[in-house]
Amino acid sequence: MNSSQDTLFATPFTQVSDFQFDNKVVGVFNDMIRRSVPGYGQIINSIGDLADKFVTKNSHVYDLGCSLGAATLSVRRRLQDRECHIIAVDNSQAMIARCQENLTSYVSDTPVDLICGDIRDIQIHNASLVILNFTMQFLAPDDRDNLIKKIYDGLNPGGLLILSEKLYFEHTAIQSALDELHLDFKRANGYSELEISQKRSSLENVMKPDTLPQHEYRLKKQGFENFNTWFQCFNFASMIAIK
Numbered sequence: 001m002n003s004s005q006d007t008l009f010a011t012p013f014t015q016v017s018d019f020q021f022d023n024k025v026v027g028v029f030n031d032m033i034r035r036s037v038p039g040y041g042q043i044i045n046s047i048g049d050l051a052d053k054f055v056t057k058n059s060h061v062y063d064l065g066c067s068l069g070a071a072t073l074s075v076r077r078r079l080q081d082r083e084c085h086i087i088a089v090d091n092s093q094a095m096i097a098r099c100q101e102n103l104t105s106y107v108s109d110t111p112v113d114l115i116c117g118d119i120r121d122i123q124i125h126n127a128s129l130v131i132l133n134f135t136m137q138f139l140a141p142d143d144r145d146n147l148i149k150k151i152y153d154g155l156n157p158g159g160l161l162i163l164s165e166k167l168y169f170e171h172t173a174i175q176s177a178l179d180e181l182h183l184d185f186k187r188a189n190g191y192s193e194l195e196i197s198q199k200r201s202s203l204e205n206v207m208k209p210d211t212l213p214q215h216e217y218r219l220k221k222q223g224f225e226n227f228n229t230w231f232q233c234f235n236f237a238s239m240i241a242i243k
């Protein structure tokens, strides 16, 4: 997936505006997410491995907040002859346009319905896999319960939800230690203090991470009895929940 280097926050702004998944972000997104989210590449690969284990014949796979289609492509590579259908959704028109180009670059017999829309309005049914890879954190906290309930209801028995999120920690010293390790990861990937602090301000109002106990409580409350974290690096985690 080609991408320019992310320098969006490298020059000083008089006022930092709220983060948006617009054309400018789309152009650098692949570089941005790989240099910002520890373990992103491994998570994308493992989503393909999990798809291989959980996706059943003639079922649906949902990639909610698909961005450029990284998770969809990873899944699709593993699903030959499964006769299933992938539904990939994002509410950024710019992301969807670039995602379409990425999907058409690879041949596959698994059809993908690419939908520009809000994941809160999408119906889910006959699903063997639902992916929320760093998407739910951008929803208003009050909308998260309904989304998880809708996913639970739309999954077939034995179906899998993959939920990757940035985490917040209640304990002040733990929060600050893991946050600092994340910042060191960004520094090691070439981001300056200015880039780090301007991006942080830009995300402040639009990305609200939950704690791990909040995720566990929500998943259980909405019906998922089987839940575990399968990946964590610093303050980023990916969870699986099975219906």
Ligand SMILES: C[S@@+](CC[C@H](N)C(=O)[O-])C[C@H]1O[C@@H](n2cnc3c(N)ncnc32)[C@H](O)[C@@H]1O
Residues within 6 Å of the ligand: 021, 033, 064, 065, 066, 067, 068, 069, 070, 071, 089, 090, 091, 092, 095, 117, 118, 119, 120, 132, 133, 134, 135, 138, 139
């Ligand atoms: C961090 S990115 C997700 C990365 C992507 N899943 C991946 O694996 O590369 C978050 C995405 O969610 C989308 N998004 C945020 N809120 C949304 C909503 N309510 N409905 C649909 N898409 C949404 C954004 O446009 C953005 O593309």
Ligand SMILES: O=C(O)C(=O)C[C@]1(C(=O)O)C=C[C@@H](O)C=C1
Residues within 6 Å of the ligand: 032, 033, 036, 037, 134, 166, 199, 203
């Ligand atoms: O927390 C940060 O600093 C991030 O950059 C995280 C994050 C994410 O988790 O989605 C935020 C926005 C971009 O989509 C890429 C990464």
